[in-house]
Amino acid sequence: MVAGLSYREKSLYASLVAELVVYGPYFFFHQQNSVNKVAGMIVGIIALQAVLQLIIALWTRSRVTDERDRLIELRGYRAGYLTIAALMVVGLGMLWFHATFGHLHIESRMVGLHFLSVFFGMLVIADIVKTAAQIVAYRRSL
Amino acid sequence: MPAIRNQLKELRAARNMTQQELADRIGLTRQTVIAIEQDKYSPSLETAFKVALVLGVPLEHCFQYDPKGRR
Numbered sequence: 450m451v452a453g454l455s456y457r458e459k460s461l462y463a464s465l466v467a468e469l470v471v472y473g474p475y476f477f478f479h480q481q482n483s484v485n486k487v488a489g490m491i492v493g494i495i496a497l498q499a500v501l502q503l504i505i506a507l508w509t510r511s512r513v514t515d516e517r518d519r520l521i522e523l524r525g526y527r528a529g530y531l532t533i534a535a536l537m538v539v540g541l542g543m544l545w546f547h548a549t550f551g552h553l554h555i556e557s558r559m560v561g562l563h564f565l566s567v568f569f570g571m572l573v574i575a576d577i578v579k580t581a582a583q584i585v586a587y588r589r590s591l
Numbered sequence: 592m593p594a595i596r597n598q599l600k601e602l603r604a605a606r607n608m609t610q611q612e613l614a615d616r617i618g619l620t621r622q623t624v625i626a627i628e629q630d631k632y633s634p635s636l637e638t639a640f641k642v643a644l645v646l647g648v649p650l651e652h653c654f655q656y657d658p659k660g661r662r
Contacts, residue, residue, distance in 0.1 A: 515620050517620070
C-alpha cells in the first residue's frame with residue numbers, strides 16, 4: 450500500500466505521525482504547563498520531522514510534485530486557517546466570558562504561561578487538521 | 592457522471608504506454624495520472640493540452656465536457 454503512495458502522501462503520513470507522537474502526550478498526559486515543555490516539543494517536532502522526512506526522501510525514488518499536490522496543499526492550508534480562526538473566536542469568547550463573570554482564577558505570574566499553552570494548542574490543532582485534510586483530499590475526488 | 596470525462600486510459604493503452612511513462616512525459620506523478628483516469632481529478636488546461644500533445648490527438652478526443660455532470 451505504501452509503495453502506491455506519492456512522495457507528498459508519504460511525507461504527510463510521516464508529519465501526522467510526528468505531530469501525534471510529539472504533541473499527543475503534552476495535551477493528554479501533561480500535568481503542569483511550562484515554557485521548557487513547549488520549547489522541548491518544538492525542538493522534538495523539528496528533529497523527528499527531519500529524521501522522518503530524510504528517511505522518506507531516501508526511500509522514494511521519484512520526488513516529483515505536481516499541480517494536484519499543490520492544489521491539495523492549498524486545501525490543507527484553508528482547512529488549517531478555518532480551524533485556527535474558529536478556535537480563536539471560541540478562545541476570545543471564553544476569555545471575554547471569564548473576564549466578565551470573573552471565573553478565571555489564575556495567578557498573575559501564570560497568565561502568560563496559560564496563554565502560551567492555549568495559543569500553542571490552537572496552532573497544534575490547526576496543524577494536525579491541515580495535515581489530516583490533505584491526507585483525506587488525496588483519498589477523495591477533487 | 593463527472594463534468595469532465597476522459598479517454599486517457601484507452602488512448603494510453605492503445606499506445607502501450609504505462610501510467611508512469613505518461614506521467615514522466617507530462618511532469619505529473621503516477622498517482623495524478625491514476626486520479627485523472629478514474630475521473631477523480633480534472634487537470635488544468637495546460638496539463639490537458641500536454642496530455643493531448645503526448646498522445647498525439649486533439650484535446651477533445653482526450654477530454655469531454657458534460658454540462659449535466661457533477662462538478
